[in-house]
Structure formats: structure tokens, C-alpha cells
Amino acid sequence: MSTDIGEFTDQEYKYGFTTDLDTDIVPRGLNEDVIRLISGKKNEPAWLLDWRLEAYRKWVKKPEPRWQNVHYDPIDYQDISYYAAPKPKKSLASLNEVDPEVRAMFDKLGISLAEQERLSGVTVAVDAVVDSVSVATTFKKKLAEVGVIFCSFSEAVQNHPDLVQKYLGSVVSNQDNFFAALNAAVFTDGSFCYIPKGVHCPMELSTYFRINAADTGQFERTLIIAEEGSYVSYLEGCTAPMRDKNQLHAAVVELVALEGAVIKYSTVQNWYPGDAQGRGGIYNFVTKRGLCAGANSKISWTQVETGSAITWKYPGVILQGDGSVGEFYSVALTANYQQADTGSKMVHLGKNTRSSIISKTVSADHGQSTYRGLVQIHDTAIGARNYTQCDSLLMGKDSGASTFPYIEVKHPSAKVEHEASTSKIGEDQLFYCRQRGIPEEEATIMIVNGFCREVFKTLPMEFAVEAQRLLSVSLEGSIG
Amino acid sequence: MILKIENLRAKVGDKEILRGVNLELPLGQVHAIMGPNGSGKSTLAQVLAGREEYTVTGRVLFDGEDLLTQTPEARAFMGLFLAFQYPVELPGVGNLYFLRTALNSVRKQRGLEALDAVDFLAFAQKRMDLVEMDRSLMSRSVNEGFSGGEKKRNEILQLAILEPKLAILDETDSGLDIDALRTVAKAVNALRGPDRTLLLITHYQRLLDYIVPDQVHVMTEGQIVRSGGKDLALELEHDGYLADAPDHTLPVGGTP
Ligand SMILES: Nc1ncnc2c1ncn2[C@@H]1O[C@H](COP(=O)(O)OP(=O)(O)O)[C@@H](O)[C@H]1O
Ligand SMILES: [Mg+2]
Numbered sequence: 172m173s174t175d176i177g178e179f180t181d182q183e184y185k186y187g188f189t190t191d192l193d194t195d196i197v198p199r200g201l202n203e204d205v206i207r208l209i210s211g212k213k214n215e216p217a218w219l220l221d222w223r224l225e226a227y228r229k230w231v232k233k234p235e236p237r238w239q240n241v242h243y244d245p246i247d248y249q250d251i252s253y254y255a256a257p258k259p260k261k262s263l264a265s266l267n268e269v270d271p272e273v274r275a276m277f278d279k280l281g282i283s284l285a286e287q288e289r290l291s292g293v294t295v296a297v298d299a300v301v302d303s304v305s306v307a308t309t310f311k312k313k314l315a316e317v318g319v320i321f322c323s324f325s326e327a328v329q330n331h332p333d334l335v336q337k338y339l340g341s342v343v344s345n346q347d348n349f350f351a352a353l354n355a356a357v358f359t360d361g362s363f364c365y366i367p368k369g370v371h372c373p374m375e376l377s378t379y380f381r382i383n384a385a386d387t388g389q390f391e392r393t394l395i396i397a398e399e400g401s402y403v404s405y406l407e408g409c410t411a412p413m414r415d416k417n418q419l420h421a422a423v424v425e426l427v428a429l430e431g432a433v434i435k436y437s438t439v440q441n442w443y444p445g446d447a448q449g450r451g452g453i454y455n456f457v458t459k460r461g462l463c464a465g466a467n468s469k470i471s472w473t474q475v476e477t478g479s480a481i482t483w484k485y486p487g488v489i490l491q492g493d494g495s496v497g498e499f500y501s502v503a504l505t506a507n508y509q510q511a512d513t514g515s516k517m518v519h520l521g522k523n524t525r526s527s528i529i530s531k532t533v534s535a536d537h538g539q540s541t542y543r544g545l546v547q548i549h550d551t552a553i554g555a556r557n558y559t560q561c562d563s564l565l566m567g568k569d570s571g572a573s574t575f576p577y578i579e580v581k582h583p584s585a586k587v588e589h590e591a592s593t594s595k596i597g598e599d600q601l602f603y604c605r606q607r608g609i610p611e612e613e614a615t616i617m618i619v620n621g622f623c624r625e626v627f628k629t630l631p632m633e634f635a636v637e638a639q640r641l642l643s644v645s646l647e648g649s650i651g
Numbered sequence: 652m653i654l655k656i657e658n659l660r661a662k663v664g665d666k667e668i669l670r671g672v673n674l675e676l677p678l679g680q681v682h683a684i685m686g687p688n689g690s691g692k693s694t695l696a697q698v699l700a701g702r703e704e705y706t707v708t709g710r711v712l713f714d715g716e717d718l719l720t721q722t723p724e725a726r727a728f729m730g731l732f733l734a735f736q737y738p739v740e741l742p743g744v745g746n747l748y749f750l751r752t753a754l755n756s757v758r759k760q761r762g763l764e765a766l767d768a769v770d771f772l773a774f775a776q777k778r779m780d781l782v783e784m785d786r787s788l789m790s791r792s793v794n795e796g797f798s799g800g801e802k803k804r805n806e807i808l809q810l811a812i813l814e815p816k817l818a819i820l821d822e823t824d825s826g827l828d829i830d831a832l833r834t835v836a837k838a839v840n841a842l843r844g845p846d847r848t849l850l851l852i853t854h855y856q857r858l859l860d861y862i863v864p865d866q867v868h869v870m871t872e873g874q875i876v877r878s879g880g881k882d883l884a885l886e887l888e889h890d891g892y893l894a895d896a897p898d899h900t901l902p903v904g905g906t907p
Contacts, residue, residue, distance in 0.1 A: 524752035598704075604740035606700050607753035607809065608760070617752065621743030621792065 175605055197254040203227060209254050213325050213359070216332060219339075220300035226355035233349045240541040240573060241481045241510040245453065246419060251388045252258030253357045256301075296321055298362040298378040300391060308362075310374065319403075320365040321376050324392055327363035334365060338396055342425040342462045342489070350421040351458040354390045358423065361391035366401040366432070375631060377406040388419040395425070397432035397581035399465060404435040407636055417445075417480060422457045430465030430492065437630050439638055441478035444645075449537075452480025458517075459486035459497040463495035463524075471498040472515070473629045475638040477645045480509060485543065487516030490552070497526040501624040502638070504645055505538025505570070514544035514561075514575075518551035519585070528559040531623050534570035535646060543575040548585040556586045564622050566615070566646075615645045652712070653678045653817050653848045654699075659709035661691075661698045661873075668705070670873035676817070679845040683859055684852050685887060686870035692852045693736050696821045696871070700733040701726050714816065728760040729774050730816030734806035735851075741793035746805070749793045750775060754812055778811040782838045798840045799826030807838050818842075819850045824858040836861030856884045 176360035197208060206227055210220040235246075296310035314321050318332060327335050345355035362378040378544065380391060397403055420442060428434050436459075455478075472486040477588025488497030499515035519527035532540035542561045563572035574591050596618055604614035620627070620639050627635045654676040661669040668691045676682055686692055698705050701723035711718040713729055721729065741749065755765040763808065766774065777788065782804050794802050803823050810818050820839070824832055839862050851862060859867070859881065867884045869877040877883065 597739070599739045600741055602700075602702055602723060603735065603741070604749075604753075605723035606727055606733050606735075607749075607813065608724055608757040609753055610724045610756065611722075613752070614758070617744055617749070618741060621741055624743035 180387065183524065193258045195254075196252050199252045200249045201251070201253055201357065205253055207355060209359060212254065212256075214624055215328055215586065218592040219328060221338065222345055227357075228353045229346040230349065230352035230356055233346075233352060235349050237301070239483055239512045240539070240575075241483060241512050241542070243417070243481055246417075246454070248353075251419060253388060254359055254549075255388070256343045256359075258353070262438075265558075266346045266381050273454060275576055287447070296374050296376050298323060298376075300360055300362070300378060306541070314372075314376075317370050317373060318367040319370060319372055320363065322363055324358075324361040324363050324394065327394075331363070331410035332623060333366070334396065335363070335394070338394055338425070338427055339392075340425075342427060343423050343458050347458060350456045351423050352394060352425045354421050354458070357388075358390045358392040358594050361393045361422070362395075363393070363424070364395040364405065366395075366403045369400045371401065372403040375404050377408065378404045379408050388421065390420075391422045393422070393424040394427075395434060395436070396427045397434050397468075399429045400431040401429075401599070402433045404631060404645070405437070406631065407436070408441070408637075415452055419454045419456070420479075422459075424457070424459040424486075426461035426470055426497075428461065428463050428468035428470050431467050432465065433469045433471075435460065435633055436461070436469045436486075437528075437639065438472075438474040438476075439630075439634055440474065440476045440482070440579045441641055443480075444478045444509050445480040445507060447507055449480070453478065455482045455484065457484040459484060461486075461487060461488045461497070463490050463492050464496060464531045465495070466495045467496075468492050469496040469498070471496075471500075472630070473500040473626060474502070474513075475623075475626070475630070475634075475641070476503040476511060477641045478514060479511075482509075482511040482513055485516050485545070486544075487518065488526065489520065490526060490555075490606040491520045492524075493521040495521055496524070497529070498629075499526075499528045500624045500629045501528075501530045502533070502623045502642070503531075503540055504533045504642060505540045505644055506533070506535040508537050510539045510541075512541040512543055514542045517547070517557060518544045519546075519548045519555040521552060523554040524552055524631045525555070526557045528557070528561075529625055530559075530561045531564070531626055532572055533566065533619055533622070533642075533646075534561075534562045534572050535566040536567045537567075539571045539572045539573075541575065542591075543577075545577045546579070546587055548580045548582055549588065550581040552582055554584050555582065557588070559587075561589075561591045562593075562622065564619065564649050565593065565595050566619075612647065617644055619646060652676065653714055654711040654718075654850075655710075656699075657710045659695070659698070659700050659707070659711060661694055661705040661707050663705055668873055669698065671709070672870075672873070672875055674868065674875055676848050676850060678848055680865040681843060681851065681862065683847045683864040683867045684850065684875075685854055685856070685867060685884060690870045691873040692854075692870055693879060694873075696733055696736075696819045696850075696852060696872075699726075699819065700731060705768065724756075727815075728757060732810055732813055732815035732818040733818040734803075734818065734898070736811055736825070738794050738802040738806055740795045740797075742795050744791075744793050746791055747775065747789045750809060751810055753809070757813055765860055766855040771881050775812060777809075778808055779810055781841060782808045783834045784808050787826070800828065800831045803827055804831070804835060806833055811838065813841055815848065816846065817848045819852065821852045823851070824853055824855060830864075832858065833861060840893075842855075856888045861886045 206223050206615045210334055298308040308322050343351050364376055364468050366372050423465045426434050442453035442455055463470055470488045476482045490497050497517050503511040503513050505511050515528045528544055534540045548555045561574050565572055572593055578587055600618050602616050627638055630638055652675050656672055657672040659672040661667055684692055698707055751771045782805050864881050867879055870873045
């Protein structure tokens with residue numbers, strides 16, 4: 172680069188504020204009593220408590236994984252509070268009764284809890300989750316008219332226990348991995364969506380996660396079930412206050428697509444990334460998996476990861492139904508001392524299943540980005556195909572990128588293609604833009620946005636704009 | 652004088668590429684620089700535009716202001732434009748978006764309001780017609796997958812949109828077939844005017860049949876060795892660039 176990539180001096184993380192909410196926090200530490208307490212607070216059925224306890228007992232025996240290409244000091248799991256809930260003034264009969272301070276917090280985040288169409292004409296239903304609980308879900312009635320269930324996980328446990336019991340843990344079991352087991356033991360809330368047979372969900376569904384309380388972890392769980400021939404597009408956004416101490420976010424997302432169903436799941440992750448010296452920030456250790464259970468079903472993940480001190484996740488798809496399709500589009504940006512080890516897992520079981528993985532990583536300052544992917548073609552997956560493309564862009568001499576593609580093929584008819592590239596922002600490209608009167612910083616952002624375009628264009632319009640804006644904000648301090 | 656170059660030298664490492672260039676370009680004129688491959692023509696263009704990889708000494712005044720201390724973008728704001736010999740590809744950056752960003756950035760410096768997408772499109776379409784640019788190229792990424800000719804046309808489109816005071820065209824004719832050359836020349840001629848100076852860099856005299864220059868300069872080995880009227884180009888065509896340089900026996904280039 173013509174100009175050194177400077178230190179990330181005063182990057183603006185505009186979501187770094189805290190809100191003074193009256194919060195009900197369980198004392199730090201984890202044991203079976205804490206789990207009983209959480210389950211009791213949520214008035215859960217016995218089977219769910221048992222499921223949690225089983226997960227906990229597995230978890231205590233599991234070693235914490237160390238194979239990932241990220242570095243952090245050991246987490247003291249007894250120093251985290253596992254439940255924090257803004258105290259409701261009373262139980263909510265309608266959205267108008269949402270605590271004004273909670274509403275103001277969401278307004279400040281740019282998330283409207285009012286049930287109105289957005290400027291773009293797109294209607295988005297929002298489930299707002301603060302710390303451990305869902306505080307509001309919009310458009311519930313309107314969605315119910317077509318049979319779509321969209322509510323907090325806790326509500327689903329109360330109102331739709333059969334569905335929850337049938338599908339909870341069916342894609343990510345309560346002992347899947349260390350963090351998934353921890354989540355199963357202590358998860359507090361999240362979103363639940365059920366799209367009935369043949370229904371094209373009439374609006375975008377979204378969950379907005381906000382960590383507010385200090386010294387807590389956030390362990391949410393999302394479950395989406397798309398019945399035969401249905402369609403849903405689901406968006407997820409996240410932010411957290413600036414704090415010197417790291418906070419753990421260990422979520423689980425399970426998606427189930429039955430025959431011919433389509434689930435599109437988009438994430439714009441902007442948890443607090445830590446400061447220029449690498450202090451603070453969220454540890455984002457998440458398990459996300461979809462099951463294409465039915466023939467010709469499709470699950471598509473898009474993620475834009477600009478936040479978090481450490482991002483560690485591999486949204487994947489199990490392609491069980493014949494002819495089912497799995498897609499993964501990812502942009503992961505690491506600046507300052509951020510680290511990301513992310514990618515996808517595509518497990519082909521059914522015939523003629525197809526998957527594609529498009530991963531773009533951008534590393535600036537001391538940022539370290541790793542793509543790690545697994546493509547597994549089982550002996551039943553006749554005619555399966557995968558296409559993987561991983562592109563890394565490096566900005567600054569202390570940044571790094573690595574690629575670990577794992578491919579296991581057990582059927583000779585499989586076609587697996589893998590392409591990878593690593594590049595620096597071209598001196599030629601920058602000079603060309605600058606010669607046309609586009610200043611260096613703007614030119615850099617333009618080139619990076621161009622590099623990510625293939626992924627951004629899979630996002631719904633509003634989110635694509637937001638993703639580009641986030642990328643610009645994250646890069647601003649690291650140029651020139 | 653829009654441009655006054657005095658004893659301009661440029662080095663990469665120990666290699667001196669420009670070895671004392673002197674040149675004056677009056678406002679409103681068209682000048683051509685001819686010379687064999689490797690004589691330093693593109694280096695001159697790049698140095699004037701602010702490319703940072705060269706160690707540069709000497710003095711250049713642009714419209715009376717010191718040019719060499721300015722950043723590339725500042726030079727663009729002052730009104731300097733370079734049509735690149737090898738236009739650069741910007742994957743994922745839409746052509747139209749790129750052009751609008753560039754124009755609005757320049758307009759901002761000139762104290763003008765930004766054009767919105769609709770106004771810009773109307774303006775850009777007129778300019779596209781001028782260079783007979785295929786509309787479908789506008790929705791593609793900048794230069795990505797463009798043919799050689801399409802890239803050159805795109806450079807001229809950018810010139811037409813940014814309306815600079817001084818445009819340097821580096822080998823805009825190479826890679827163009829005769830029809831494309833005519834179209835591009837027509838567009839360039841339409842962009843001539845009393846407030847704009849053009850500097851054409853070429854090693855073929857062919858271009859100068861279509862864009863007739865006020866003056867022709869010859870560059871060899873990093874220096875302007877001859878200057879003359881438009882007939883100089885024809886003379887070079889016949890005798891080769893180095894006819895007047897006795898220590899060289901082999902003329903280089905000169906004929907298409
Ligand atoms: N960045 C560079 N590094 C090393 N050599 C260069 C560089 N730029 C130009 N040169 C050399 O300088 C000479 C002049 O090149 P150039 O200006 O491109 O000539 P022309 O445009 O007249 O063909 C050539 O020998 C070329 O290899
Ligand atoms: Mg050249």
C-alpha cells in the first residue's frame with residue numbers, strides 16, 4: 172500500500188452505549204441449581220429441565236476445544252452470570268406497554284418496535300432480545316393470520332410445547348460440541364418460527380439481539396421450522412456495549428426445511444469488537460446448522476461478520492433430502508486485533524444434492540481471518556456437487572489470512588470444486604480510483620465493498636445497505 | 652500555460668527513466684508525444700498523475716500551481732485526467748456507480764452539488780452516446796471482462812464525464828480497430844475546446860490523422876528530443892524516431 176495502514180485509533184462503534192435497565196440477574200457461576208433456577212423462572216416443563224441437565228452433565232465432561240485458529244485467555248465459566256433479564260414493569264398485554272427505556276434503547280439502535288412499514292416498503296417483523304430474554308415481538312397477529320408462528324423461544328415453550336419438543340435438538344443435539352452443550356444447559360431465550368405447509372411468509376422475520384448487562388453471557392437459541400413448500404427469509408442483527416472485559420455469546424441456531432421448503436437466513440453481526448489494543452469485545456462462539464430434511468428443500472446462509480473480538484462459527488447444512496440445496500455466503504472482516512475462524516460445513520447425504528460456499532475475508536491492521544470448511548459427500552449422495560470459493564483480502568502488513576478446506580468424498584460420482592485466492596488491495600486499483608478524484612479512504616472502501624459484492628447481493632436490500640455501511644465504519648480508522 | 656514541466660526526472664531504484672523532461676502545454680491546444688516503446692512516455696503520464704512508486708525531481712506547474720507535492724486525488728481535483736494505457740479492473744464495483752462517485756467527488760471540490768442517481772444517469776447517457784458506448788457495459792463492474800477496445804472507450808467516457816482541464820491519453824489508440832478508432836477520435840475531437848488541453852501519447856502516427864495536433868514532441872530515452880508541427884509525425888513515420896540521433900543506428904517503431 173502506498174500509505175501505511177495505521178493503527179485503528181478512534182474507530183467509532185456507535186452501538187457502544189449502555190442503558191440503565193432494572194435487570195434481574197442471577198449470581199455468577201454455573202451448577203445444576205442455577206439451571207433449575209433458570210428453568211423455574213421460565214416455568215418450563217419437566218422434559219426441558221431434564222434435557223438441560225443432561226446437556227450440563229455432558230458439558231462438564233467435555234474438554235474445551237482448542238483446534239481453532241484463534242487465541243484467547245481461558246474463560247472462567249464460574250465468573251459469568253447465566254441469566255439477566257430486564258424486569259418488566261408488568262406483563263405485556265400489547266406492544267405499547269414495552270418499557271419506554273427498552274423502546275428508547277431500540278430506537279437508538281435504529282430498530283423500530285412500532286408496527287409500521289419501513290421506508291423501503293418492506294415490512295419486517297422484529298423479535299427484540301435483550302440479554303437473556305425477548306422483550307417484544309412485532310406483527311405477531313398479522314403473521315398468525317396466515318398461520319405463521321413467530322415468537323420468543325420462551326413463549327413457544329409455553330404455547331407450542333409439542334413443536335418445540337419435536338424439533339429442539341433435532342439438528343444440533345444437546346451434546347453436539349462444548350459450546351452447544353453449554354447453550355443447551357443454560358439457554359434463556361431466542362426466537363421461534365414456524366411456517367406452515369405451503370405458506371410463503373408475507374414479511375421478513377428478524378431478531379435483534381442486544382447484550383446490555385455486564386458480566387453476563389448471552390446464550391440464545393433459535394429454531395425455525397419450514398413445513399412442506401413454505402418459504403421464509405429471516406434476518407438477525409446484534410450489538411453490544413463497549414466494555415473492557417470480554418463477554419461470551421454462545422448461541423445455537425437450528426433450521427429444519429421439509430420437502431420443497433426454502434429458508435434464507437441472514438446475519439449481520441456487529442457485536443462490540445474490542446478496542447484498538449484488543450481489550451474487550453464479544454467472544455462469538457456459535458453453532459448454526461440447518462437440516463434439509465425433505466426432497467428439493469433449500470437452506471441458504473448469508474453472514475456478514477464485522478463485530479466481535481473472536482468469531483468462531485461454521486453455519487452448515489445437512490443435505491438429507493434428495494435434490495436439496497445448501498448455500499453459504501460469508502463476509503468476515505477483522506480489524507484491530509479481531510480474530511475470525513469461520514466457514515461452513517456441508518454434509519451431503521441425499522442424491523443429487525448441491526452446495527456452494529462463497530467466503531470472503533478481509534483482514535486489516537492486526538486482524539486474523541481463517542476460512543475453515545468441511546464438505547462431506549457420503550456414499551449415499553449419488554451425483555452430489557459442491558462448489559467452494561474462498562477469497563481473502565489483506566490490508567496492512569500485520570494482518571493475516573488462512574484457508575483450511577477439508578473435503579471428504581465417499582462416492583465417485585461427486586463433483587467437488589474448490590477455488591481460493593489471497594490478494595492485497597492493488598496499488599493499481601487505488602491509484603486508478605484516486606486519479607479519478609476518489610480519495611484514498613473512499614477508494615479503499617469501494618474496492619473492499621466490490622470484493623464482497625457477491626455476498627452482499629444475497630442480502631435483502633435494507634440489510635445490504637446496512638452491511639456496506641458497517642464495513643465502511645469498521646474500515647475507516649484503518650486506512651491512511 | 653496549463654502545464655509547465657522543467658527538468659523532470661524520475662527514478663525507480665537506481666534506474667533513471669525520465670532524464671530531464673522539459674515541456675510546455677498552452678491551454679486549449681492538442682499536443683502529441685511520440686516515441687518508441689520503453690522511452691518513458693507512460694512514466695511521464697504516471698508521474699504527472701501522481702503515481703508514488705517513482706522518485707521524482709524537477710518542477711511541474713499546473714495552472715501556475717506546484718503539481719508534484721499534490722496527492723493523486725488533489726491533482727484530479729485541479730483538473731488533471733489520465734486515460735490509462737492499461738485501464739484497471741475493479742471487480743464488484745459497478746461502472747455507473749464508480750463514475751458517479753468520481754464525478755460527485757470532483758464536483759464537491761469545485762463547490763458544486765452532488766448529482767443524484769437520476770440526474771447522473773441522464774448526463775451519463777449523453778456522454779455514452781458520444782463515445783458510442785454499449786449501455787450494457789454500465790451495469791457491469793469497472794473494466795472487468797471488457798475487451799481492449801471497450802476499456803479504452805470507457806476511459807474516454809470517464810474523460811467526457813469528468814471534464815478536466817488537461818487530459819493525458821496514454822496509447823488510447825492501441826487495441827482499437829479502425830472503426831473504434833474513428834469513434835473514439837470523434838469523441839475526443841468533440842471534447843476539444845479553448846478551456847481544455849489534450850496530450851496524446853502514441854507511437855503510431857495513425858491516431859494523429861484523426862486528431863490533428865497543434866504540436867508533436869518526440870521522446871527517446873526519457874527526454875523530449877524534438878518538437879515540431881503536425882508534419883513532424885509524418886516525417887517520423889518515414890524516417891523512424893531516431894533519424895536525428897546519430898549514436899543509434901536502428902530506428903525503432905514508427906510504422907503500424
Ligand atoms: N515501475 C517501474 N519499475 C521498473 N521499471 C519501470 C517502471 N516503470 C517503467 N519502467 C521502465 O521504464 C522504461 C519506460 O517505460 P514506459 O514509461 O512504460 O515507456 P513507454 O510508455 O514509452 O513505452 C521501460 O524500460 C520500463 O520497463
Ligand atoms: Mg506506454
